[in-house]
Amino acid sequence: MLDNRKKRILQAIVEEYINTAEPVSSGSILQNYGLECSSATIRNDMAELEHIGYLDKPHTSAGRIPSAKGYRFYVDELLKDDDISLEEIQYIKSKLETKVNEIEDLTKIATNTLSEITHYTTLAVGPRADRHNIVDIKFVLLGSRVLMAVILTDAGAIKETIIKFDEDITQSQVDNLSFLFNNKLRGMPLDKIDEPFEQYMMNEMKGEVKVIKPIIEQINRAIVENTNLYLEGANKVFDFPEFKKMDVARNFLNVLDEKEVVLDILNSGMAEDINVYIGDENEHSELKDFSIVTFKHTLGNKDLGTIGIIGPTRMDYSKVISVMKYISKKLNEQLGNGMF
Amino acid sequence: MLDNRKKRILQAIVEEYINTAEPVSSGSILQNYGLECSSATIRNDMAELEHIGYLDKPHTSAGRIPSAKGYRFYVDELLKDDDISLEEIQYIKSKLETKVNEIEDLTKIATNTLSEITHYTTLAVGPRADRHNIVDIKFVLLGSRVLMAVILTDAGAIKETIIKFDEDITQSQVDNLSFLFNNKLRGMPLDKIDEPFEQYMMNEMKGEVKVIKPIIEQINRAIVENTNLYLEGANKVFDFPEFKKMDVARNFLNVLDEKEVVLDILNSGMAEDINVYIGDENEHSELKDFSIVTFKHTLGNKDLGTIGIIGPTRMDYSKVISVMKYISKKLNEQLGNGMF
DNA sequence: GTTAGCAGTCAAAACAATTAAGTGCTAACA
DNA sequence: TGTTAGCACTTAATTGTTTTGACTGCTAAC
Numbered sequence: 001m002l003d004n005r006k007k008r009i010l011q012a013i014v015e016e017y018i019n020t021a022e023p024v025s026s027g028s029i030l031q032n033y034g035l036e037c038s039s040a041t042i043r044n045d046m047a048e049l050e051h052i053g054y055l056d057k058p059h060t061s062a063g064r065i066p067s068a069k070g071y072r073f074y075v076d077e078l079l080k081d082d083d084i085s086l087e088e089i090q091y092i093k094s095k096l097e098t099k100v101n102e103i104e105d106l107t108k109i110a111t112n113t114l115s116e117i118t119h120y121t122t123l124a125v126g127p128r129a130d131r132h133n134i135v136d137i138k139f140v141l142l143g144s145r146v147l148m149a150v151i152l153t154d155a156g157a158i159k160e161t162i163i164k165f166d167e168d169i170t171q172s173q174v175d176n177l178s179f180l181f182n183n184k185l186r187g188m189p190l191d192k193i194d195e196p197f198e199q200y201m202m203n204e205m206k207g208e209v210k211v212i213k214p215i216i217e218q219i220n221r222a223i224v225e226n227t228n229l230y231l232e233g234a235n236k237v238f239d240f241p242e243f244k245k246m247d248v249a250r251n252f253l254n255v256l257d258e259k260e261v262v263l264d265i266l267n268s269g270m271a272e273d274i275n276v277y278i279g280d281e282n283e284h285s286e287l288k289d290f291s292i293v294t295f296k297h298t299l300g301n302k303d304l305g306t307i308g309i310i311g312p313t314r315m316d317y318s319k320v321i322s323v324m325k326y327i328s329k330k331l332n333e334q335l336g337n338g339m340f
Numbered sequence: 341m342l343d344n345r346k347k348r349i350l351q352a353i354v355e356e357y358i359n360t361a362e363p364v365s366s367g368s369i370l371q372n373y374g375l376e377c378s379s380a381t382i383r384n385d386m387a388e389l390e391h392i393g394y395l396d397k398p399h400t401s402a403g404r405i406p407s408a409k410g411y412r413f414y415v416d417e418l419l420k421d422d423d424i425s426l427e428e429i430q431y432i433k434s435k436l437e438t439k440v441n442e443i444e445d446l447t448k449i450a451t452n453t454l455s456e457i458t459h460y461t462t463l464a465v466g467p468r469a470d471r472h473n474i475v476d477i478k479f480v481l482l483g484s485r486v487l488m489a490v491i492l493t494d495a496g497a498i499k500e501t502i503i504k505f506d507e508d509i510t511q512s513q514v515d516n517l518s519f520l521f522n523n524k525l526r527g528m529p530l531d532k533i534d535e536p537f538e539q540y541m542m543n544e545m546k547g548e549v550k551v552i553k554p555i556i557e558q559i560n561r562a563i564v565e566n567t568n569l570y571l572e573g574a575n576k577v578f579d580f581p582e583f584k585k586m587d588v589a590r591n592f593l594n595v596l597d598e599k600e601v602v603l604d605i606l607n608s609g610m611a612e613d614i615n616v617y618i619g620d621e622n623e624h625s626e627l628k629d630f631s632i633v634t635f636k637h638t639l640g641n642k643d644l645g646t647i648g649i650i651g652p653t654r655m656d657y658s659k660v661i662s663v664m665k666y667i668s669k670k671l672n673e674q675l676g677n678g679m680f
Numbered sequence: 681g682t683t684a685g686c687a688g689t690c691a692a693a694a695c696a697a698t699t700a701a702g703t704g705c706t707a708a709c710a
Numbered sequence: 711t712g713t714t715a716g717c718a719c720t721t722a723a724t725t726g727t728t729t730t731g732a733c734t735g736c737t738a739a740c
Contacts, residue, residue, distance in 0.1 A: 025733060038683050043734065061690045061733045101504045101558070140480050142492055148500070152482055160488070160500055164441045218441070235593040238586070246584055253575040365702055378714050383703065401702050401721045 006045050007078065008035060010054055013046075014066045014074045018316050021241045023063035068279040068313065071291070075276050075317050083322040088117055092323075096330050103156045103304060103335065107297070108230060110331050111307055115233035117323050120311040121256070124230040125266045127303040129223055130191035132157065137181045144168045149219055153190065155302040161222035163215050173208055177215070180204050190223050229259050229266075242312045248289060255286050256310075262292075266306040271296045274324055279313040291315045295328045299335045346385050347418065348375060350394055353386075354406045354414045358656050361581045363403035408619040408653060411631070415616050415657050423662040428457055432663075436670050443496045443644060443675065447637070448570060450671050451647055455573035457663050460651040461596070464570040465606045467643040469563055470531035472497065477521045484508045489559055493530065495642040501562035503554050513548055517555070520544050530563050569599050569606075582652045588629060595626050596650075602632075606646040611636045614664055619653040631655045635668045639675045 002010070012033040016024045026042040029035065035042065046064050049055045054070035057063075066074065095113045100106050107124050115122040132153040140148045145168055150160045180201060185192055193216060201212045234256055243249040255261060261284045269275035274295050280288040293315070294308035307327075309320055342350070352373040356364045366382040369375065375382065386404050389395045394410035397403075406414065435453045440446050447464050455462040472493040480488045485508055490500045520541060525532055533556060541552045574596055583589040595601060601624045609615035614635050620628040633655070634648035647667075649660055 023733090027733080040683050040685090040735095041681085044682085047735075057734090059690055059733095060688085060735090061731090063733065101502050136482070138480060138482065140478060140490065142476070142478065142490065142498065146498075148490060148498075150480065150482065150488060158482065158486075158488075158502055162441050162498055235590065235597060238590045238593070244586055246578070246586060246589070249586070249589065250575065250578045253578070257575060363702090367702075379702095380704095380714050380716090381712085384713085387704080397703090399721055400704090401700090401719085403702065 002049075002073075005035065005037070005041075006049060008033070009042055009045050010049055010066075010070060011074065011078045013049075013055065013064055014070060014078070015318075017065050018314055021314060023058055023065050025063035028063070066314075068281050071278045071313060071317065072276075072281065075278070075321075079321065080318050081322055081325070083318040084326055088323065089326060091117070092327055092330060096327070096334050102158065103299070106331065106334060107305060107307065110297075110327055111230060112232050114307065114309060114323065114327055115236065118309060118316070118320050119233075119236050119239065120309045120315070120320065121234050121237055122232045123262060123266060123308040123310060124232075125263060125306050125308075126157075126227055127155065127305045128227065128267065129153070129155075129157065129159075131189045132302060133187055133189055134185050134192075135187075137178070137185060139174045139178045139181075141169070141171060141174050147174065147215070149215065149222075151190070151219065151223075155299055155304060159219075159222050161218050163218045165211060165214065167210075169208075169211060173205075173211065176205065177211075193219055193223075227263070229256075229263060231256060237311060240312055240314075242289070242314065251286070252290065255290070258286070261286055262308075262310070265292050266294055266308050269294045269296060269306060271298060271303065274321055274328070276317065276321070289313060291317075293317070293320050293324060295324055297328065297331050297335065304335070342389075342413075345375065345377070345381075346389060348373070349382060349385050350389055350406075350410060350413065351418045353395065353404055354410060354418070355658075357405050358654055361654060363398055363405050365403035368403070406654075408621050411618045411653060411657070412621065415618070415661075419661065420658050421662055421665070423658040424666055428663065429666060431457070432667055432670060436667070436674050442498065443639070446671070446674065447645060447647065450637075450667055451570060452572050454647065454649060454663065454667055455576065458649060458656070458660050459573075459576050459579065460649045460655070460660065461574050461577055462572045463602060463606060463648040463650060464572075465603055465646050465648075466497075466567055467495065467645045468567065468607070469493070469495075469497065469499075471529045472642060473527055473529055474525050474532075475527075477518070477525060479514045479518045479521075481509070481511060481514050487514065487555070489555065489562075491530070491559065491563075495639055495644060499559075499562050501558050503558045505551060505554065507550075509548075509551060513545075513551065516545065517551075533559055533563075567603070569596075569603060571596060577651060580652055580654075582629070582654065591626065592630065595630070598626070601626055602648075602650070605632050606634055606648050609634045609636060609646060611638060611643065614661055614668070616657065616661070629653060631657075633657070633660050633664060635664055637668065637671050637675065644675065 009029060012029045013024045016028065016032065026039040026046060029042055030039050046055060050057060050064060053067060054073060055064040056067045058065065092113055095109055098109060104126065111122045111124040132155045135152040135154050138150045140150065142148050145165045147163045147169065148160060149163065150158065152158055184197065184200065198212060198216050202209055205212060234253070237243050237252060238249065243252065265277055274293060277292040279291060282288065289312065290310055291313045292308055292310045294306050296306045297304045349369060352369045353364045356368065356372065366379040366386060369382055370379050386395060390397060390404060393407060394413060395404040396407045398405065432453055435449055438449060444466065451462045451464040472495045475492040475494050478490045480490065482488050485505045487503045487509065488500060489503065490498065492498055524537065524540065538552060538556050542549055545552060574593070577583050577592060578589065583592065605617055614633060617632045619631060622628065629652065630650055631653045632648055632650045634646050636646045637644045
């Protein structure tokens with residue numbers, strides 16, 4: 001394992017590099033971090049740290065920069081995890097204590113606040129809703145050929161969708177729909193609105209087979225819809241020197257545009273935890289220059305989705321993680337207070 | 341006015357510059373556009389065209405590039421306006437003839453298609469809905485403290501919103517709400533859901549004053565909401581050489597982020613027309629490097645919003661305008677066919 | 681194990697020279 | 711009067727060269 005001095009040197013390099021975005025030299029560490037040894041000693045240790053993979057060197061006559069492995073060690077072992085000011089706490093509180101009607105709105109507020117405070121791009125994705133349980137399904141006739149379906153789930157989400165038909169439908173058909181849907185599905189997870197259920201409905205409503213298919217299709221579309229990625233502050237990254245190079249900037253925007261990759265990361269995190277994905281630790285090579293930090297939020301034991309931050313690997317992990325922890329705590333508090 | 345040769349030279353410069361993004365020289369015009377004169381003559385004309393403001397010169401020993409005024413002349417007088425292929429027409433048709441449930445969805449499809457074909461960033465904004473007339477308002481009780489309001493308008497739009505209360509509400513209250521709202525507002529424009537109406541409701545429902553305010557607030561919020569900007573292909577612009585410079589790219593993304601400026605432009609266009617805003621013709625200095633082309637679409641005489649394209653001033657106006665014209669026509673056809 | 685000190689390395693900056701592209705102007709021409 | 715050939719002039723871009731400055735790595739002494 002690393003001796004104490006090496007740890008301090010690694011920490012110094014990570015923090016200095018996070019601040020300056022410039023390779024860190026033995027001399028500057030001596031100056032700014034008051035080690036009790038000479039620069040030559042630091043150099044020796046740096047060579048060692050590079051050897052075991054914690055540091056990289058852009059070229060022979062430059063200082064060192066942390067590798068992904070170096071950042072990882074920093075995050076796991078060296079982090080100061082209370083890097084958040086009173087003003088920031090105050091600000092987060094004021095934002096999150098707003099009254100909202102839908103959980104999703106609160107998620108958005110949290111996401112925006114996170115971006116405001118950290119100046120990184122933030123992301124949010126709704127839960128994989130399939131497993132949420134249906135509390136109630138309502139059908140409302142909006143016109144002679146227009147029907148609205150509203151589904152309430154035990155995670156407090158409300159999904160509504162509109163279905164149009166080529167021919168008139170009657171209130172008694174709607175009442176029948178309502179009865180059958182609720183009778184069969186209440187208490188079941190959303191993914192029970194499937195093939196077999198469609199068959200069942202076909203049987204039950206023999207005369208009016210044509211209305212079933214579009215309804216079920218449209219409902220499923222609405223359920224899937226909110227696995228959409230919500231993004232905030234996508235062009236804040238242009239403030240960071242690593243994005244001065246067009247191809248990095250572009251690559252970044254492309255990653256955000258692709259979505260699948262980012263969604264995959266967001267969905268893969270552990271609940272009850274801050275998850276950190278650093279650069280090429282990642283399976284997706286598109287992300288090798290970026291780091292992502294995520295957390296899930298919950299209501300009871302229901303997954304409500306994931307909020308994340310994405311930025312250069314040279315990310316201020318200390319600040320990001322501290323702020324995230326606080327927002328996560330506050331958000332879960334807010335969700336748990338019976339509003340939903 | 342410009343003589344014929346000058347027009348041809350201007351046209352050549354604009355088209356060549358649109359294709360190559362390089363300043364255009366007298367020699368290259370001679371080569372590629374077969375004028376019946378020498379390069380010296382072209383140079384003389386170019387000097388003249390520069391003098392009256394149609395051309396700019398990056399520096400003494402470079403060719404010319406069009407100024408905003410030059411593009412303007414090109415757009416107004418020299419455009420070939422049928423710059424669209426059969427395949428493109430076919431593709432647009434296939435896209436726009438999809439069956440959708442809400443007008444908004446069709447707008448999105450049109451916006452996406454426009455971006456796909458032109459490779460520029462496209463924008464869409466909903467109508468200023470205030471003047472749309474209310475056809476029906478429904479209230480649905482989703483839970484003992486949760487109410488959903490659904491408003492149908494004569495422009496085919498459906499707005500729904502959820503309102504939560506601190507105390508239980510009853511079905512009879514809801515019925516009463518429903519009756520009063522419809523009785524007073526049916527046939528009226530959306531902006532009649534205002535202060536005086538709130539007063540009126542307060543009077544009518546004396547006992548239950550507390551429910552009125554949140555309902556009206558929430559409905560108004562929902563109405564305003566869809567003046568939101570819809571964006572497609574924001575990072576396609578990185579393909580264009582003018583965006584190789586970080587500050588231009590950044591400026592572009594900032595403009596899209598600010599929204600007010602873009603919304604202002606989108607809303608300011610004439611209906612029944614393709615509107616072209618070129619570079620610094622524009623009042624907003626943030627847009628001096630960009631051009632915007634817009635059109636409104638309608639149902640009957642109802643405004644349904646505006647679709648636009650934004651890109652560098654060196655935009656392929658000919659293609660953009662041709663495609664827009666076709667999409668506009670097709671979209672209005674589709675809207676008018678009684679689906680909504 | 682630590683350190684002073686110095687040779688060696690390399691990127692970045694500064695400078696200079698060359699090249700290539702294109703104009704503007706003049707003087708001749710139709 | 712409009713057009714043209716031709717050449718001097720301008721400028722950005724390219725290429726090559728030198729200098730500088732910031733570090734490291736290593737050696738030898740402590």
